[in-house]
Amino acid sequence: MKILLVNKYHYVKGGSETYYFGLAKLLEEHGNEVIYFAMQDEKNYACPQSEYFSKNVDFNKSMSAVQKLSAGFHALYSFDAKKKIEKLIKDEKPDIVHINLVHRHITLSILNAIQKFNIPVVLTAHDLNCVCPTHTMLCDGKVCDRCVREHSYKPAIEQKCVKNSAMQTYLAVIEAKNYERMHMYDKIDFYICPSDFYRRQFVESHITKNPIVHWVNFLPSGTQYHLCKDIDDYFLFFGRLSVEKGLMSLVKAYHKGNFENKLYLVGDGPLRKDLETYVKENNLTDKVIFTGFQSGDELKKYVEHAKCVILPSEWYENGPYSILEAIAVGKPAIVSNYGGLPEIVDDGITGFICEPNNPDSLCECLKKMNSLSDDEYSRMSESALKKAKDSCDCEAYYNKLMKCYKELIKAKGGNKI
The missing domain is CATH 3.40.50.2000 (Glycogen Phosphorylase B;)
Structure with missing residues (x-):
C-alpha cells in the first residue's frame, strides 16, 4: 500500500x-x-x-x-x-x-x-x-x-x-x-x-x-519496555518550558514542600527566564537544575534515572509522549487532572494526579511519592510499565x-x- x-x-x-x-x-x-x-x-x-x-x-x-x-x-x-x-x-x-x-x-x-x-x-x-x-x-x-x-x-x-x-x-x-x-x-x-x-x-x-x-x-518499534535499576532520588520534568505546562505551579509546590530531592527541568522555552528568577529569589539554585534542551541518549538517561516524571499541565493535554515514554521504563508519573493525562496515569497505582493550577495539591503528590516504601514504589513502577505495554x-x-x-x-x- x-x-x-x-x-x-x-x-x-x-x-x-x-x-x-x-x-x-x-x-x-x-x-x-x-x-x-x-x-x-x-x-x-x-x-x-x-x-x-x-x-x-x-x-x-x-x-x-x-x-x-x-x-x-x-x-x-x-x-x-x-x-x-x-x-x-x-x-x-x-x-x-x-x-x-x-x-x-x-x-x-x-x-x-x-x-x-x-x-x-x-x-x-x-x-x-x-x-x-x-x-x-x-x-x-x-x-x-x-x-x-x-x-x-x-x-x-x-x-x-x-x-x-x-x-x-x-x-x-x-x-x-x-x-x-x-x-x-x-x-x-x-x-x-x-x-x-x-x-x-x-x-x-x-x-x-x-x-x-x-x-x-x-x-x-524497537521501544525497550523495562524497569530501571539505578534510580537517583530526583524529580523530573522534561519538555517545553512554557506557561501551559504548569511549571510555575511546580516550582512553587517544590518550594513549599522544602524537599531534599533535586528537581530537574530538562528543556527550554519562553518561561525559562521567569522560572530562573523565581528559583534565584527563593534560594533554590542548588536544588532546581536547568539542563537546557536535551535529546537522544542524554534525555534518555535523565528519564531512566529519575524517581518520577511530572507533567502538571494547566491546559488540555492530549496523549503526551513524555508520559508514555516515561511509563515505558517504569517511571511513576505525577500529572494534573486535565485532558488526556488522567487517562494515562491511574491515581495511586501508576502515579498520582493533582488538581491543575494548584501548587498545594501538587506538593501533596510530591510528598506521597516520597513517602512510598521500596515495595510500594516497585509495585507502582511495575504497574506503570504494564500500562505502557498494554496501551502503546x-x-x-x-x-x-x-x-x-x-x-x-x-x-x-x-x-x-
Missing part, C-alpha cells in the same frame, strides 16, 4: 512529528511505501517529495501590513498547497492520505484536491484546531470550552481569545466558519484521537458525522490502522487517478 503522510513540519518539532515519523517507520517496516507532503523549511529532513512541498509561512516573524494581510488569507485557504498536493497525487498515486497538523500553514484546502481522486482521508488529531479557534482551548491563560459547549464562536470573539487580538480572533473564526460552510470536516473519512477527552470534544462539537475513535499513541504497542496499533485503511479504500470503491 502507498500512504501519503501530511504534516506542516517535516522535522521533529514536537509530539505530532514524533508520531508522524514514527508512523512512517512503522508502515515501511511492514512493507508499505510512504510518501510525504509538508511545508518547505530549511530544517526539513531530506525527502524525495520535497519539490512538491507548499511554500513556507511563518506567522511569528515581523511583517508589513500587506504581508500580514497576505498571511491572513493564506491561513484561511492555501491555493498553493492545494495545487502542489494535487500534482503530487497525480504523480505518485497514493492509496490513502493520512493527515496530521495542517491548519493555518498547509490548510484544509488540500481536502478539495484529494477529493477529486476519491482517495480516503484519515486525520490524527494532535491538537484541538478542528473545534477551537485557538487550537488549545486556552483563553487568557485559562482553559475554556465555551465554543464547543455553546456550538458558537461568539465566545471567542467576545474574549479575543487568539493572542488577545480582535483581528487574529476574527481571522481564526472566519477560518472555522469557512470550513464549516464548505463541509470540510465531512471530507475527512476517519478521525483518530490520542485521548478520549479529545474524542469527546470532537463528538460534542458536531463538526462531522464520520467516525471518531480514541486510540492511544503508539510507542516506536505499535504492532497492535498497526493492525488497527491497516484494517481501517483497507475498509476505507474498499468503501471508496477505488480512486480516479
Whole structure:
C-alpha cells in the first residue's frame, strides 16, 4: 500500500512529528511505501517529495501590513498547497492520505484536491484546531470550552481569545466558519484521537458525522519496555518550558514542600527566564537544575534515572509522549487532572494526579511519592510499565490502522487517478 503522510513540519518539532515519523517507520517496516507532503523549511529532513512541498509561512516573524494581510488569507485557504498536493497525487498515486497538523500553514484546502481522486482521508488529531479557534482551548491563560459547549464562536470573539487580538480572533473564526460552510470536516473519512477527552470534544462539537475513535499513541518499534535499576532520588520534568505546562505551579509546590530531592527541568522555552528568577529569589539554585534542551541518549538517561516524571499541565493535554515514554521504563508519573493525562496515569497505582493550577495539591503528590516504601514504589513502577505495554504497542496499533485503511479504500470503491 502507498500512504501519503501530511504534516506542516517535516522535522521533529514536537509530539505530532514524533508520531508522524514514527508512523512512517512503522508502515515501511511492514512493507508499505510512504510518501510525504509538508511545508518547505530549511530544517526539513531530506525527502524525495520535497519539490512538491507548499511554500513556507511563518506567522511569528515581523511583517508589513500587506504581508500580514497576505498571511491572513493564506491561513484561511492555501491555493498553493492545494495545487502542489494535487500534482503530487497525480504523480505518485497514493492509496490513502493520512493527515496530521495542517491548519493555518498547509490548510484544509488540500481536502478539495484529494477529493477529486476519491482517495480516503484519515486525520490524527494532535491538537484541538478542528473545534477551537485557538487550537488549545486556552483563553487568557485559562482553559475554556465555551465554543464547543455553546456550538458558537461568539465566545471567542467576545474574549479575543487568539493572542488577545480582535483581528487574529476574527481571522481564526472566519477560518472555522469557512470550513464549516464548505463541509470540510465531512471530507475527512476517519478521525483518530490520542485521548478520549479529545474524542469527546470532537463528538460534542458536531463538526462531522464520520467516525471518531480514541486510540492511544503508539510507542516506536524497537521501544525497550523495562524497569530501571539505578534510580537517583530526583524529580523530573522534561519538555517545553512554557506557561501551559504548569511549571510555575511546580516550582512553587517544590518550594513549599522544602524537599531534599533535586528537581530537574530538562528543556527550554519562553518561561525559562521567569522560572530562573523565581528559583534565584527563593534560594533554590542548588536544588532546581536547568539542563537546557536535551535529546537522544542524554534525555534518555535523565528519564531512566529519575524517581518520577511530572507533567502538571494547566491546559488540555492530549496523549503526551513524555508520559508514555516515561511509563515505558517504569517511571511513576505525577500529572494534573486535565485532558488526556488522567487517562494515562491511574491515581495511586501508576502515579498520582493533582488538581491543575494548584501548587498545594501538587506538593501533596510530591510528598506521597516520597513517602512510598521500596515495595510500594516497585509495585507502582511495575504497574506503570504494564500500562505502557498494554496501551502503546505499535504492532497492535498497526493492525488497527491497516484494517481501517483497507475498509476505507474498499468503501471508496477505488480512486480516479
